[in-house]
Amino acid sequence: EAGVAQSPRYKIIEKRQSVAFWCNPISGHATLYWYQQILGQGPKLLIQFQNNGVVDDSQLPKDRFSAERLKGVDSTLKIQPAKLEDSAVYLCASSLGQLAFFGQGTRLTVV
Amino acid sequence: KQEVTQIPAALSVPEGENLVLNCSFTDSAIYNLQWFRQDPGKGLTSLLLIQSSQREQTSGRLNASLDKSSGRSTLYIAASQPGDSATYLCAVRRWNNDMRFGAGTRLTVKP
Numbered sequence: 001e002a003g004v005a006q007s008p009r010y011k012i013i014e015k016r017q018s019v020a021f022w023c024n025p026i027s028g029h030a031t032l033y034w035y036q037q038i039l040g041q042g043p044k045l046l047i048q049f050q051n052n053g054v055v056d057d058s059q060l061p062k063d064r065f066s067a068e069r070l071k072g073v074d075s076t077l078k079i080q081p082a083k084l085e086d087s088a089v090y091l092c093a094s095s096l097g098q099l100a101f102f103g104q105g106t107r108l109t110v111v
Numbered sequence: 112k113q114e115v116t117q118i119p120a121a122l123s124v125p126e127g128e129n130l131v132l133n134c135s136f137t138d139s140a141i142y143n144l145q146w147f148r149q150d151p152g153k154g155l156t157s158l159l160l161i162q163s164s165q166r167e168q169t170s171g172r173l174n175a176s177l178d179k180s181s182g183r184s185t186l187y188i189a190a191s192q193p194g195d196s197a198t199y200l201c202a203v204r205r206w207n208n209d210m211r212f213g214a215g216t217r218l219t220v221k222p
């Protein structure tokens with residue numbers, strides 16, 4: 001069974017630029033999560049989708065972050081414009097039933 | 112809102128020791144609790160999942176317990192090895208699939 005795929009693995013951008021991350025969940029998984037993990041901290045939930053609907057985006061900084069999950073499969077997370085404090089690993093996870101599975105993450109460095 | 116706390120933040124032990132990692136959560140109305148391992152620069156690997164109706168789960172040298180009423184879970188690692196060195200994260204999921212993490216325990220096992 002293929003796992004959760006994320007791309008790119010690494011991204012370096014200058015502040016005020018825009019960036020997008022892509023996630024392909026495990027086939028058939030209805031729930032998809034995006035997390036932000038700052039170095040030394042636990043993952044912080046940004047947004048949770050159930051199929052193509054948003055369940056929780058209360059911690060998503062909506063002035064600069066956006067996410068979509070068209071057709072209830074792949075998802076993209078965008079930051080525009082990026083700030084220095086957005087430097088982190090962005091993790092995507094998917095779930096069907098009890099277990100959640102994570103991708104390798106995208107490490108974003110904003111300089 | 113679910114708050115998840117992990118103690119200790121860091122732990123260093125000699126090889127062969129048995130150890131306990133702690134996770135506490137504020138809302139006992141949970142769906143399940145999942146323990147993950149994270150190696151530096153990597154994504155999250157699932158170790159054990161405890162459903163809300165269960166009290167413990169075992170896999171090899173790992174044993175996880177759950178006490179919903181007190182809002183606590185422990186991860187017990189027997190006969191620790193240098194290869195166990197990693198960050199251990201607990202994630203608590205509610206019935207709407209909302210999944211929140213603790214900050215993690217960084218474990219170092221010295222040869």
